[in-house]
Amino acid sequence: MSEVKKIKKGLDIKLIGKAEKVLEKADRSETFAIKPTDFPGLTPKLKVKVDTEVKAGSALFFDKYRPEINFTSPVSGKVVAVNRGERRKILEVIIQSDNELQYEEFKKANPTDLSRDEVKEELLKSGLWAFLRQRPYDVIANPADAPKAIYISAFDSAPLAADFDYLVEGEAEAFQMGLDALTKLTDGKVHLNIDAQKTQSKVFTEAKNVVINKFAGVHPAGNVGVQIHKLDPINKGDVVWVIRPQEILFIGRLFQNGTYDVSRKVALTGSEVKNPAYYSTILGGSVRNILKAQLKDDDKIRVISGNVLTGTQIPEDGFLGFYDSQITVIPEGDEYEFLGWALPGLKKFSMSKTFFSWLTPNKEYRLDANLHGEHRAFVMTGEYDKVLPMDVLPLQLIKSIMVEDIDQMEQLGIYEVAPEDLALCEFVCTSKINVQDLVRQGIDLMVKEMS
Amino acid sequence: MKALRKFLDKKKPLFQKGGKFAKLQSSFEAFETFLYVPNITSHSGTHIKDAIDLKRTMSVVVLALIPALLFGIYNTGYQHFLSLGQTAEFMDICIYGLIEILPIIVVSYVVGLGIEFAFAQMRGHQVNEGFLVSGMLIPLIMPVGAPLWMVAVSTAFAVVIGKEVFGGTGMNIWNPALVARAFFFFAYPSKMSGDIVWIADKADSFSGATPLAHAASLVDATGETATSIYTQHLSDVWNQFVGLIPGSIGETSTIAILIGAVILIASGIGSWKIMASVFVGGYTMGAIFNLVGANAYMELIPAWQHLIMGGFAFGAVFMATDPVSAAQTARGKIIYGFLIGFLAVLIRVMNAGFPEAMMLAILLMNTFAPLIDHYVIQGNVKRRLKRVKVNA
Numbered sequence: 001m002s003e004v005k006k007i008k009k010g011l012d013i014k015l016i017g018k019a020e021k022v023l024e025k026a027d028r029s030e031t032f033a034i035k036p037t038d039f040p041g042l043t044p045k046l047k048v049k050v051d052t053e054v055k056a057g058s059a060l061f062f063d064k065y066r067p068e069i070n071f072t073s074p075v076s077g078k079v080v081a082v083n084r085g086e087r088r089k090i091l092e093v094i095i096q097s098d099n100e101l102q103y104e105e106f107k108k109a110n111p112t113d114l115s116r117d118e119v120k121e122e123l124l125k126s127g128l129w130a131f132l133r134q135r136p137y138d139v140i141a142n143p144a145d146a147p148k149a150i151y152i153s154a155f156d157s158a159p160l161a162a163d164f165d166y167l168v169e170g171e172a173e174a175f176q177m178g179l180d181a182l183t184k185l186t187d188g189k190v191h192l193n194i195d196a197q198k199t200q201s202k203v204f205t206e207a208k209n210v211v212i213n214k215f216a217g218v219h220p221a222g223n224v225g226v227q228i229h230k231l232d233p234i235n236k237g238d239v240v241w242v243i244r245p246q247e248i249l250f251i252g253r254l255f256q257n258g259t260y261d262v263s264r265k266v267a268l269t270g271s272e273v274k275n276p277a278y279y280s281t282i283l284g285g286s287v288r289n290i291l292k293a294q295l296k297d298d299d300k301i302r303v304i305s306g307n308v309l310t311g312t313q314i315p316e317d318g319f320l321g322f323y324d325s326q327i328t329v330i331p332e333g334d335e336y337e338f339l340g341w342a343l344p345g346l347k348k349f350s351m352s353k354t355f356f357s358w359l360t361p362n363k364e365y366r367l368d369a370n371l372h373g374e375h376r377a378f379v380m381t382g383e384y385d386k387v388l389p390m391d392v393l394p395l396q397l398i399k400s401i402m403v404e405d406i407d408q409m410e411q412l413g414i415y416e417v418a419p420e421d422l423a424l425c426e427f428v429c430t431s432k433i434n435v436q437d438l439v440r441q442g443i444d445l446m447v448k449e450m451s
Numbered sequence: 452m453k454a455l456r457k458f459l460d461k462k463k464p465l466f467q468k469g470g471k472f473a474k475l476q477s478s479f480e481a482f483e484t485f486l487y488v489p490n491i492t493s494h495s496g497t498h499i500k501d502a503i504d505l506k507r508t509m510s511v512v513v514l515a516l517i518p519a520l521l522f523g524i525y526n527t528g529y530q531h532f533l534s535l536g537q538t539a540e541f542m543d544i545c546i547y548g549l550i551e552i553l554p555i556i557v558v559s560y561v562v563g564l565g566i567e568f569a570f571a572q573m574r575g576h577q578v579n580e581g582f583l584v585s586g587m588l589i590p591l592i593m594p595v596g597a598p599l600w601m602v603a604v605s606t607a608f609a610v611v612i613g614k615e616v617f618g619g620t621g622m623n624i625w626n627p628a629l630v631a632r633a634f635f636f637f638a639y640p641s642k643m644s645g646d647i648v649w650i651a652d653k654a655d656s657f658s659g660a661t662p663l664a665h666a667a668s669l670v671d672a673t674g675e676t677a678t679s680i681y682t683q684h685l686s687d688v689w690n691q692f693v694g695l696i697p698g699s700i701g702e703t704s705t706i707a708i709l710i711g712a713v714i715l716i717a718s719g720i721g722s723w724k725i726m727a728s729v730f731v732g733g734y735t736m737g738a739i740f741n742l743v744g745a746n747a748y749m750e751l752i753p754a755w756q757h758l759i760m761g762g763f764a765f766g767a768v769f770m771a772t773d774p775v776s777a778a779q780t781a782r783g784k785i786i787y788g789f790l791i792g793f794l795a796v797l798i799r800v801m802n803a804g805f806p807e808a809m810m811l812a813i814l815l816m817n818t819f820a821p822l823i824d825h826y827v828i829q830g831n832v833k834r835r836l837k838r839v840k841v842n843a
Binding site: 328 | 486493
């Protein structure tokens with residue numbers, strides 16, 4: 001097998017509340033939502049109205065500019081609401097489950113026997129296409145492209161992340177079938193990137209028809225963007241696709257059973273959860289039943305769909321994001337702190353050693369959403385470089401985005417990064433600059449200019 | 452403390468839009484955020500943030516300056532009594548030094564912060580923390596004999612022309628503290644050179660020249676004169692290292708400065724790349740001079756002695772490392788630092804008019820830092836382009 005690629009630059013943020021590997025039971029969610037806001041750059045066009053009856057796999061809306069890409073209902077039931085925001089932007093399509101789970105029927109076939117176009121068609125029709133994302137730009141893949149390669153990160157190194165080994169446990173067959181479907185989509189290779197030490201599951205280590213690459217090191221070692229950069233960096237004009245392991249299971253199940261079965265495990269994590277553990281749910285499910293008996297304190301908490309670096313804040317009765325396999329609950333922290341900048345700070349976490357917490361490197365922290373300071377102009381330099389394991393100059397890239405200099409952005413590697421890859425830069429920033437928002441803005445600008 | 456918070460919460464509306472003192476919002480916020488880390492939470496991007504902010508960063512730098520300050524206070528008293536030929540108690544020495552230095556610090560902070568607040572108010576910005584450090588750096592690089600009004604004018608010049616005209620903290624191209632010193636140096640040369648200003652109220656008979664001034668006199672000296680200058684004034688390297696020599700307030704003690712350097716590097720605030728490369732650059736130029744040996748200065752001063760004389764160490768640790776005016780790329784920092792050290796020693800030895808060349812070398816390299824960065828960035832861009840060609 002190939003050599004281990006070591007990721008040295010980065011930062012592991014140790015938080016309280018890692019999920020234990022037990023599958024807890026919670027009452028099944030009754031409402032489900034698909035949120036067009038989970039898909040950057042998407043202009044959705046509705047196919048259903050309030051009161052439309054749907055099955056699992058029935059299209060709810062599609063991409064206005066690429067109408068072949070459908071977004072489908074995760075369960076059977078009835079559309080009960082379409083929530084809109086400013087300028088009638090669709091925020092959520094909400095489905096009331098009938099608790100029966102009737103499936104739309106799709107073709108049951110072994111993907112190895114199908115042609116590329118047939119596989120594509122199945123994925124587009126069923127709504128599973130939306131799980132395939134492309135780099136550059138970190139948006140839903142374009143069905144018209146033939147990607148140079150497909151990359152899968154089989155581990156997540158983000159704070160409190162779910163253990164992917166556990167998420168795919170017992171579904172080796174579906175996973176392999178999903179991989180087989182993916183190999184049909186590219187002329188290049190399908191890369192499965194595992195953690196050299198932590199990945200134990202045979203579902204990953206014994207996967208066939210893929211190239212297995214080993215990685216080791218600190219976060220963002222598990223970010224697929226970083227892995228691509230280490231294996232074969234994206235150049236101008238290249239397109240590669242990425243997808244996550246649980247989503248490969250969905251594809252496998254589609255070809256195995258002919259159904260859009262998006263049931264998944266999620267990890268409930270964070271310092272404000274009584275018993276952090278895994279829960280079985282269905283894509284887009286409400287988190288209310290899961291959280292109900294598990295919150296330490298109802299007040300002053302923040303529920304995040306996803307991890308603390310890249311996730312989205314949702315209400316306590318909100319819905320799980322499309323790509324998320326983790327719920328994190330942390331304290332809100334909207335409190336003043338007397339002379340907080342001057343205190344020794346044993347309970348504060350910092351990459352710098354300006355707080356005495358560096359004396360206890362293995363401590364797990366209870367961190368809140370406080371900014372710990374105000375927004376400032378750029379002052380410090382070299383901070384971002386310490387947490388971005390890529391041959392990209394993050395500070396200069398961000399500045400080129402701020403001044404909207406397209407040429408410079410391209411030259412400095414905008415094609416190689418996704419917002420999540422620079423999440424740690426945002427975390428460590430002394431001046432509290434919103435790095436991820438800026439990267440997304442830069443990407444949006446590139447998309448607009450290049451099309 | 453709750454009472455204080457309540458008081459602030461009660462008064463806050465007065466300073467916000469529509470309030471009676473809305474115009475003073477920046478000032479109010481500066482004091483409020485000084486007392487309390489604000490309750491702002493993250494609304495997009497990462498939900499958790501590193502605990503560090505600019506206040507913490509700047510206070511660590513000020514902390515790193517404390518050893519140099521304390522030693523400066525002691526040395527001011529020590530030099531004073533030494534010049535009078537008196538022996539004094541430790542406490543008397545410290546108290547004398549404190550009385551001499553405290554007013555300079557107060558003037559620097561009051562003038563600088565006053566202008567900063569005024570600009571923040573005018574622009575409707577928050578007051579930036581940058582001056583907390585500049586305000587401490589300025590007194591430390593002044594001669595103890597500097598008249599207070601000159602300190603005030605220099606500080607005002609530095610804040611307005613060195614910083615605010617560019618848009619405030621983070622936008623300036625030169626290190627503001629050095630702008631203050633450069634202004635002082637060129638506007639009032641008699642108060643920043645010679646041998647009177649470095650010791651407070653010195654006796655006339657006592658020579659108050661700095662080692663650098665003695666060293667500069669080596670250029671024209673030959674033979675025995677040169678050797679005697681060296682043995683009399685320059686051979687006591689231990690004192691130069693400890694800092695019991697005349698000089699600007701904070702720059703004399705290499706030991707105190709090294710303690711500061713350890714704090715800055717250990718905390719991750721100061722760039723070790725810059726510090727190390729400045730010293731390497733200075734040593735390299737010194738070694739080249741040793742090899743050339745064209746005059747007594749080049750011959751007699753070993754390369755390493757340049758690093759402990761004058762403001763070299765202070766500049767390397769506290770001035771060159773200012774992240775705003777230094778080079779910003781990792782490789783750029785090394786080139787930038789090396790050239791500072793290199794040029795500082797070059798100017799010292801080659802131009803007797805500027806025995807203290809560190810200031811000029813840093814300001815010069817501040818000016819060129821963006822150029823250095825430009826080439827480093829182009830290097831990155833070229834690597835990226837090359838990759839395409841290899842693949843194609």
